[in-house]
Amino acid sequence: MFTRLSLSKFLVFFIIFVINTSYANNFSAEYKVSTTGIKIGNFSWSLSIKDNIYQTEINLKNSGIFSPLYKFEGSYLSTGVIENNIFKTKNYKQFWKTKKKTKIVKMSFDDYLIELKQEPIEEEIARVNLENLYLYFDPITSFINILNGEDEAKTIDGRRIYRLKKNEGEDGNIILKIKDYTNIWADHKRNDLKKIEFFIEDKFLPYEILIHFKERVFKLERI
Numbered sequence: 001m002f003t004r005l006s007l008s009k010f011l012v013f014f015i016i017f018v019i020n021t022s023y024a025n026n027f028s029a030e031y032k033v034s035t036t037g038i039k040i041g042n043f044s045w046s047l048s049i050k051d052n053i054y055q056t057e058i059n060l061k062n063s064g065i066f067s068p069l070y071k072f073e074g075s076y077l078s079t080g081v082i083e084n085n086i087f088k089t090k091n092y093k094q095f096w097k098t099k100k101k102t103k104i105v106k107m108s109f110d111d112y113l114i115e116l117k118q119e120p121i122e123e124e125i126a127r128v129n130l131e132n133l134y135l136y137f138d139p140i141t142s143f144i145n146i147l148n149g150e151d152e153a154k155t156i157d158g159r160r161i162y163r164l165k166k167n168e169g170e171d172g173n174i175i176l177k178i179k180d181y182t183n184i185w186a187d188h189k190r191n192d193l194k195k196i197e198f199f200i201e202d203k204f205l206p207y208e209i210l211i212h213f214k215e216r217v218f219k220l221e222r223i
Contacts, residue, residue, distance in 0.1 A: 088111075133161065143198075163179040
């Protein structure tokens with residue numbers, strides 16, 4: 001008998017890969033972001049697939065009673081191809097803005113990382129040989145590959161490289177542990193991100209996401 005998790009995996013596989021690939025598949029979800037029970041923002045996630053080409057986008061913006069104090073805005077866009085049931089990044093762009101700074105990251109891939117650009121320009125020398133990063137993905141594509149059934153995903157976000165390792169929780173949730181964490185531009189291995197949890201039912205994108213930092217948990221609830 002199917003468990004909730006295995007049934008969800010089957011449905012995702014059927015929708016994405018068994019139906020004729022000329023058919024466009026679109027997934028989207030809106031989330032409320034909160035911490036310690038207080039709403040701090042809105043989060044949206046979309047994924048579109050057509051003819052083995054995909055585009056996925058995340059947008060994040062402050063919202064709630066603390067908006068005047070804590071302003072932030074982020075957008076993350078990834079496009080790529082699907083080969084052998086693996087989502088592979090081709091181009092990725094990340095934009096992050098707060099009161100104090102604006103950061104832009106752009107990456108291009110084939111099977112290797114081809115290019116990494118940042119604004120403002122990074123002044124430090126990379127402590128990782130970026131040319132050797134084989135089958136690494138941007139963070140959103142790594143999430144999608146995990147949701148699609150992969151047990152792990154090698155990831156680069158512009159400042160760090162790490163491996164997302166999947167475990168299944170008692171309630172059928174997916175727990176992502178961060179392994180082999182390395183800062184690209186800094187000479188330390190400090191990592192405040194402890195784990196990420198995806199709670200899924202019969203839809204591809206999770207209905208709830210928990211992001212565990214060292215001292216705080218951020219909760220994303222589908223609305």
